[in-house]
Amino acid sequence: MEQTMKQSVRRPLWTKAFLLTALSNLLLFFSFQMLIPTIPMHVAQLGGDDLQVGLVIGIFTISSLITRPFAGKALDRLGRKHVLFVGLSICVLTIAGYSYLAAVALILAARFVHGIGWGMSTTSLGTVIADIIPPERRGEGMGYYGLSNTFAMALAPLTGLWVMNLYGFHRVLLLSTCLALASMLSSLFITYKKPSVTNPAKDTQQPRVIDRFIERSALLPSMLLYFTAVCYGGIVTFITLFGRETGIANVGWFFLCNASMVLIVRPVTGVLFDRKGPEWVLLPGAGFTIGGLLLLSYAHSEASLAAAALCYGIGFGSIQPALQAWTMNRTPPERRGAANGTFFSANDLGLGSGAMLLGAFATYIGSYALMYRYSVVLMILFLLIYGWCLWQTRRGLTALQRAS
Template sequence: MADPVEKQALWTRAFVVTSISNLFLFLSFQMLIPTLPIFVERMGGDATQVGLVIGVFTISALLVRPFAGKWLDTIGRRNVLLIGLSLFILSVVGYYWMTVVSLVLLIRVVHGFGWGMTTTAYGTIASDIIPPKRRGEGMGYFGLSSNLAMALAPLLGIWLMDSFGFGYVFSISTALAVTSMLLSRLITIPPPIKRDVIPDQAGAKREGLFEKKAFFPSFLVMFLAVSYGGIVSFITLFGAEVGIANVGWYFFANALMVMLVRPFAGVIFDRRGHAWVLLPGALLTATGLLVLSYTDSLTMLIIAALCYGAGFGAVQPSLMAWTINRVPPHRRGAANGTYFSAFDLGIGAGAMLLGTVAQLTSYSMMYRLSLLLVAGFLVTYLIYLLRGGKIKEAASE
């Protein structure tokens, strides 16, 4: 008898269009990751201010995500997506007119609101479309759209910055975001998912902005997000410190490995459970950070990126699928909001706290100390397993 997992179609038109639309959003976003730190530095900003620019963005995304999750479950997926995309586009256009760091910080707040709403919406729409028994695999494939952008967009952004200036970077980024909005109109979004039983008034009140069942995997992803915040915020400046000219190759190698690992990790998650993915993934992430901290050549930089990408590519989508599996369908928006809020909190904390560490020591030491974050992840997860935590949980329909 055929495996029931194989009977459920994954590559539907809705799934493909959602993934492509998400791809263009991430292309727009990823172009700015290696270029905005240089943009701020050329305004006279130091490492702490660069960290603030990243941190303010992620904190604003963090603040809006719980509301976005609630709105997704109440006013509808498409409405939240379109509002978020509009804010995102307006903020990218606004960078062209910024002349001082304080104004960049202001526009980053709006950018973060748009980013928080759109990514929460896309993740929730994808989780609605993907068959429940293939959720790990499906979220892995859906994540390939963001990883492909991670591979291509930083190199494109750096090339545009060096060849034509920041005006072209912001113009192309805007055009890509507009394309994402146009494609989003073609997505067939499933009808709203209703509760099986109408809760009483007290039960309704308990269903707030955050989803309690999503807390544990969200807490785990926050550990790795702090280390990721240190990478996306400072890898360009780290390259200058150690004499590596184009660190865009780090993003390319990292994203390439994530793309290779995600589909396999998703299938393992669906069939064997999260322990088979999270433990080896965390060890590979730690290896990537350790190699990066001693990097002094392009070859070592690429090795570090491959290790970190393999680990992060296994862990992040598995934790996201685990989050969705733990909650009822009508709370997926809130669960995604909770998960991405934790992810943003980690990136924001990494940008600000690790930026201060780098200023007091060096970027190399900052990445070395980031190993403590992976240790925290492993200890927390092992305690969960030792206390009888389930390695595999049934997926919610």
Template sequence: MKAPSRTDVSPALWTRDFILTTLSNLFLFTSFQMLIPTLPVYVEQSGGNEFSIGLVIGIFTVFALLARPFAGKALDTLGRRKVMAIGLLIFILSVAGYYWTTTVFLILSLRVIHGIGWGIATTSFGTVVSDIIPAQRRGEGMGYYGLSSTLAMALAPLFGIWLVEKTGFGMLFFVSTLLAVISFLLSQIIRYPDVSVFVPSPEPKHRNRLDEWLEVKALFPSFLAIMLGLTYGGIVTFITLFGKEAGITNVGWFFLTHALMVMIVRPVAGKLFDRRGHVWILLPGAFFTAVGLLFLSYSNNLLSLILASVFYGIGFGAIQPTLQAWTINRVAPNRRGAANGTFFSGFDLGIGAGAMLLGTIATATSYAVMYRISIVFMGLYLITYSLYLAKSAKKSA
């Protein structure tokens, strides 16, 4: 029997640096996710009202979005290590600073800095891991890497609430800061690639200043990410209020089930992407996402809520890492920072716009109707993606 040649053997995925990057990302996301359900309560205790709470959430998203294009350019020019360290240090200082904030104004001011640190750090992680993962296993690698943020999403909010109830906000901010410090320490022993060895892509004939901050080749996957983000923004912002409207007491099961399905689907979708391409994941993923939203809009008990979460989790878990892997595959290595910045900015934009747009719809109708209307975004996703496939097939012919 003929022994497999060197080219037949798949390159290693679970390398030292891949594991370190994934663990560092896990600690960062755990630190972040602990604050999502607890900060609104802290704002309320500091004298804030519903508008203040919404502003605290919104201003963070805005400044994270604004920071990403700058982070992407810096990653491609200054190097991965410096930018990663800067982002994580800003994140650490802002989380620690919550301990000394006593007014809503101070919390809002700190949220600006926190958002900038988060935008830089997460864009850096996405770029570094795309450098480390072998190109032949990028879909699979992105799927496994994404499990770190999914695991944090499932467990950290519950841990944060438990800490506040048992020990208070002081311990919450201490633990969150400690986890971010561990993330920073792990990031310092990653062997970062030398950006200077990446072969620059040819300069476009009519280069404009926008090209310095955004990657044009990442725009189409980023548009699809915006469509997905619009639906996700409606879920993370209003699922608790929808539960009250529908008479479902414990909507936390939606997030636990969602996280579980994402953890199961990501590795499978990643391997399928590497072997068959994006079309095998992005089309079925959109179908599952739309069905999940439809089931959610008609949920009136815990069982139907969990069923909706299963469908939405499968769709979300398949689409999000596939779009990111596809984005990286479309660009030159020396443009990965800009590509990741463009992609994450699109997803953030979708979440923020979804929260505002769908909130307006819910005010005029109901949360159930809002979720039905949000299916339109997945319809736009399917239409534009189908047109892209038709155009690509025509070019190939």
């Protein structure tokens, strides 16, 4: 009776630690997203060619991807706040340092270092928030926490371009540096009780080399995230070229409508995840993502583009936080760092390979609209793999119930 009462109690979500972690994440992502459209323009103004402009994003992604598994191991071994502070410090110093770099080669080198700090910081914040959110409210908490990313994605690029057009790139860097510094300062006040180790005996055993950097329980959600990230990478990279191909003047409507729907849907699907389970969010989310991609491939006006964005936003806004919450539910506390490293690495890899693979495919077939239409295959794979795993799990539970 006492145990049932404890399980029915819903612990508070909006704690000081939760709010500070979400604030630190918002400031960091805003700082980062301001540079997404502006730093390639700056490199081009310095005389960089198309390859160098592309490397500004590519090198950052590669270094972040390489860093995450090591950051995940360090989080589990050295502690959350130490790795977070080092990562945020690197971000602050490199963003401030861009102002003093006049050569494209030096900016590319700084981008590599910045990617290391970004990989450490975001993996750390994802692990800290997983520690803070009560397990029974993990879906809801991840949904609200993810809104900080959405706000940044919706507003920061426009802010960066506005500041650059009015005051120049150095003012963008000044504002971005201040935001990253504020993120670092706010993270210093995050305090919470360290989660207990679920299996101390297992933790003392010497793990295999690959298990030191990759968390096996996170592989399935990470694979599903990869499919989603490839599709999104194709959208953010080629949506402008798609607009030229179809005669849609203002493709910015896609991002505005997509972000608006993500803001609406994430709190709702988070509660649904906690009450019903991941399949109630992931299966409909994949369906809406497929619908959004199909609508996008047939879009020919701003109105049809907005409709595609609204549908896609429901799917995209549902899947990512649900997969992260599901990953944390499958992972013991002492392995959350490695799990987040695995999870976010899949996201980075998906965004990067989506830009390259879908871009090559679009060149081959000669149409960005067809590229979006055929990318639906990735989400069908998402449904098939998850559906098969769900069936296997329920089959095993049924067999266990019969045996007992």
